[in-house]
Amino acid sequence: MRVEPPESWLGAVPLFEGLALGQLRALGEISEERQVSKGEIIFSDGDDGAGFFVIKTGMVKVYKVSWDGKEQVLHLFGPGEPFGEVPVFTGDRFPANAQAMEDGVVMFFPRRSFLTLIRGNPDLALKLLAVLSKRLRRFTALIEDLSLKEVPGRLAAYLLYMKEIRGGDMVIELDIPKNLLASLLGTIPETLSRVLGKMDKKGLIESEGPRIRIKDLDGLASLAETGGGL
Template identity: 30%
Template sequence: MIRESDLSRYKCQTCRDKSCATEKLGMEELNLINNHRYISDIRKHTNILNSGSPISHIIYLRSGFVKEYIISKDGKEQILQIILPHTYLGFASLFGDKINHFLYSALTDLKVCYIGIEVFTDMIKSNGNFAFEILSSVSRESLNNFHRFINLSNKKTFGRIAEMLLYFSRVVFSSSNFQIPLTRLEIAEMVGTSRESTGRVLSKFNNEGIISISGKKIKIKDIRKLEKISRLG
């Protein structure tokens, strides 16, 4: 781990405009963060945070994708969301009991920054506007997650897979052509079906010309049809 304040590259200013919660921060505050962070590279498949561990740092994801998940009592993984670049990790837990409630694992190689939580808690208490911004972003995000989850749970397998494809195409990659960083089993864990069903539905979509898929490379060919399937539930 490298003390970032010594380096000239990767200043926080570089990340500020990427629509993260800190985009409304002033220069002084940005410098404060800049002086209290550590950068780190994390390799694919590494476990980042464990459930139940106390939180000492917020993790800012500079590049790469992370899965947030839990393990249910019967040992199955349930993926809750994919954390995207220029987003924070573990923010929501910060204001509750300061215990991390989920598991995080790197889906790809990552570049991250660790920022001590005191930096944030101090700024929140001293800067009302910043507090309000954070409050907005936390509640918006949790509302989004909740909605996505409700949506999923009202759908049958076909609708779920369709929605997952739209999610990756729109939210994660902003492209109809992408390489999904998940195995079939992980997709299943994300939408709440079995590995086999996931594969079957994906093949069916492929045969019907809705998508073309080869391994993890996916191309969405008929987004209207996919939207329709997703709507039907």
């Protein structure tokens, strides 16, 4: 069997994509490989977040158990995906349970060593931030692509509904936080802003902060009906 240096595997993990060889090697040095068996609990709700994991092989389920014992699966993670990193990065306890769904191998990155690594190596922290930023940007664009067919129509319907329940006033004050409205419409705040901007440019509304004035009621109504794009 050929033994691969850990950095060659780590370089293929999206979280570490584009890191320099030396940085991958440093990460490899603080990581610990762990075998997990099908059904094994990797961490439990409330455990101290002593470190995070990246799956090498296998599948891991992250879930909560409700008061009445019902299991709610939050995420399923596969090869190359990190899990437990959010509470570990924030210094919190694990807010859920993680269980191996099949025999596999996970890499464990202890929080303490990770912190030390970053302290001596702030460039690595920036690189990791860059990787995540870049992925976020790609994901934002994809969400925009996927939701741009439906969000304008839904937003138009929402604005017409708000106008009705506010007694027909053409000026609507959005009293719901933008991120909440975005998830109500099945998208993200960034896309919502863009859609508002486009509606404004098309002369359908005038949007200024949380204040929206309906300028073209018929246009808005037809957008809400057809559900079409802008």
